[in-house]
Amino acid sequence: MKNQERISDNKRLDLVLQELKENPYRKFRLAFYLMSIIPFLVFLYLLVARFFTIKILMGDIGLIMFISIFISLCGFYVGYSIIKNILNKVIIYASEAKHSDQLKSTFVASVSHELKNPLSAIKTNLFNMLTGLVGNINEEQKNILQLCQNVIERMTYLINDLLDLHKIEAGMIETKRVLCNFIEILEKQIKELEAMFNKKYIKLVKEIQGDDLLFWADDEKITRVINNLLSNAIKYTPEGGSVILKIYPAGEFVKLECVNTGSVIPPDKINKLFNKFERLDSTKEGTGLGLAITKDIVEMHKGKIWAESESGEGTKFIIVLPRDLRTKKR
Amino acid sequence: MAEETLKKILIIEDEQELVLSLATLLKSRKYLTVAAYDSLYGISLAHQENVDLIILDLGLPAGGGFYVLENLRKSIKTNTIPVLVLTARTEKELEEKALKLGVAAYMHKPFDPEELLSRISEILTDK
Numbered sequence: 240m241k242n243q244e245r246i247s248d249n250k251r252l253d254l255v256l257q258e259l260k261e262n263p264y265r266k267f268r269l270a271f272y273l274m275s276i277i278p279f280l281v282f283l284y285l286l287v288a289r290f291f292t293i294k295i296l297m298g299d300i301g302l303i304m305f306i307s308i309f310i311s312l313c314g315f316y317v318g319y320s321i322i323k324n325i326l327n328k329v330i331i332y333a334s335e336a337k338h339s340d341q342l343k344s345t346f347v348a349s350v351s352h353e354l355k356n357p358l359s360a361i362k363t364n365l366f367n368m369l370t371g372l373v374g375n376i377n378e379e380q381k382n383i384l385q386l387c388q389n390v391i392e393r394m395t396y397l398i399n400d401l402l403d404l405h406k407i408e409a410g411m412i413e414t415k416r417v418l419c420n421f422i423e424i425l426e427k428q429i430k431e432l433e434a435m436f437n438k439k440y441i442k443l444v445k446e447i448q449g450d451d452l453l454f455w456a457d458d459e460k461i462t463r464v465i466n467n468l469l470s471n472a473i474k475y476t477p478e479g480g481s482v483i484l485k486i487y488p489a490g491e492f493v494k495l496e497c498v499n500t501g502s503v504i505p506p507d508k509i510n511k512l513f514n515k516f517e518r519l520d521s522t523k524e525g526t527g528l529g530l531a532i533t534k535d536i537v538e539m540h541k542g543k544i545w546a547e548s549e550s551g552e553g554t555k556f557i558i559v560l561p562r563d564l565r566t567k568k569r
Numbered sequence: 570m571a572e573e574t575l576k577k578i579l580i581i582e583d584e585q586e587l588v589l590s591l592a593t594l595l596k597s598r599k600y601l602t603v604a605a606y607d608s609l610y611g612i613s614l615a616h617q618e619n620v621d622l623i624i625l626d627l628g629l630p631a632g633g634g635f636y637v638l639e640n641l642r643k644s645i646k647t648n649t650i651p652v653l654v655l656t657a658r659t660e661k662e663l664e665e666k667a668l669k670l671g672v673a674a675y676m677h678k679p680f681d682p683e684e685l686l687s688r689i690s691e692i693l694t695d696k
Binding site: 402 | 584586587589590591593594596597628655657658659677678679680681682683
């Protein structure tokens with residue numbers, strides 16, 4: 240594939256806009272200079288005629304003016320042609336972008352259909368075998384089938400995460416703006432993950448400031464963010480460790496800090512945490528997309544997320560979200 | 570148990586492997602199954618067979634799931650049959666549209682077979 244073909248949509252738009260921004264103005268500026276040169280040339284002609292006592296001929300002045308106007312008109316014509324050409328490019332680009340959006344939608348629909356349908360069939364068949372619907376199986380066969388079932392679950396998570404990430408990045412997901420209660424969302428997710436906390440004997444410490452941390456956001460997506468953060472904290476906190484959650488208002492923002500007593504992340508790796516498929520420990524379950532999705536959602540809300548890791552303090556994830564998303568430009 | 574008393578479920582789904590595994594699953598709970606692999610045949614079977622429930626996929630050839638749903642709702646013979654949508658599509662608007670058309674349940678693929686069985690049982694009990 241040629242390099243040119245690999246240029247992304249955004250890059251192409253930038254190039255067209257750059258061209259639109261610079262080129263025609265340059266030509267018009269040239270035409271303007273040529274126009275302004277007319278009186279100067281007439282003045283020069285008169286000056287030369289006076290010094291060298293040359294008879295001033297009106298015909299000569301007319302000729303100079305005619306040539307100057309002709310050059311100026313040529314400049315205008317060139318400028319007009321360039322603008323027309325660039326506008327055509329913009330129109331073609333816009334229609335291509337529309338087509339590209341349609342292709343993206345079709346891609347998501349196709350992936351959903353082509354991957355989830357076979358997964359459903361495999362999952363149902365495994366269930367049919369494991370529950371003895373199609374005959375008895377021994378313990379060893381059962382273990383093998385259960386392994387397959389775990390793999391299918393992991394694949395399902397991966398496909399769902401990939402599709403979500405694709406939808407967010409392609410701008411196919413809209414952000415709702417409803418009045419949410421941060422504490423309520425948080426408590427609900429803590430309850431949902433209670434079994435996971437208990438399983439690893441992880442102590443959860445909550446430090447909440449403010450009675451009702453109300454803010455405008457997409458409640459479902461923020462729920463996903465909180466769930467991802469807490470699941471991640473549980474995953475990387477050793478048995479018997481603790482997770483500290485601090486939530487407090489910070490001016491126009493609401494701030495959440497999630498600290499886990501897991502191992503310290505080296506500085507060169509901490510910035511890569513939010514990259515797709517970046518996993519600090521490949522032995523831990525996960526798709527490596529959770530934090531990338533979390534970051535995308537936070538940014539969709541015009542918020543910020545980052546991580547800090549220091550020896551003796553564990554790893555801290557900090558999220559800052561505007562309380563009134565309605566005042567933030569999308 | 571006499572065949573007349575058994576509940577009959579119509580599966581409208583284009584993925585044949587899934588239809589087979591669903592049929593095996595449903596058979597374990599003594600449900601009778603009939604299957605159609607496209608929209609038009611699905612509508613035709615819904616009229617011919619006296620079914621108690623329809624499991625409907627949305628991404629179907631020859632019309633699509635909503636075409637089936639709208640047709641079922643238009644006919645006096647089929648408008649009371651409960652429909653359980655089983656789809657790979659995750660768009661919220663599709664779910665809202667289906668619920669507006671009166672589907673009894675809406676589930677995403679890949680589904681949990683146990684959950685599917687319990688939803689079917691609930692629908693057929695409420696019927």
